[in-house]
Amino acid sequence: MTISANVQQGTWSVDVRTEAAPDGGFRATIHVAQGSPDGDFEHTFHHAKVFVTEREAVLEGLREGMTWIVLKSTKTIAV
Template sequence: MTLSGNVHQQTWSVNVQTEAVGEGGFRPTINVRHSSPHGDFKHTFRHGGIFSTEREAVLAGLREGMTWIELKMARTISV
């Protein structure tokens, strides 16, 4: 079974899906989207860690995605 999670507001969203890797491990794939007057920002990446449960993988992916959104909205990063 694959778990997914989503957090969103009007101008941004974070979506996470898990996939099984190795024996008993899970890795989240993270999709972030942020809309602004300067254009839409979309980015998909895999979390660097492997987690023992899908729940841990989803929560870690959502945290990582929210960090990206926070940095992007604060104009700390530009991709």
């Protein structure tokens, strides 16, 4: 079973999808997108950790994606 989730507001969005990890457990693939006058930003990456349950994977994926949006919005990081 695959769980997916989406959070969005205004010009940004975070999409997360879980998948079974090769060695057991589940990992999250995270896609973040933000539109801004400085240019649109999109980035897709895997969460660094493998989780025991899909629920943990999708929740942590959303947290990680939201952290990226905050860092990008406050210009703490430039990618």
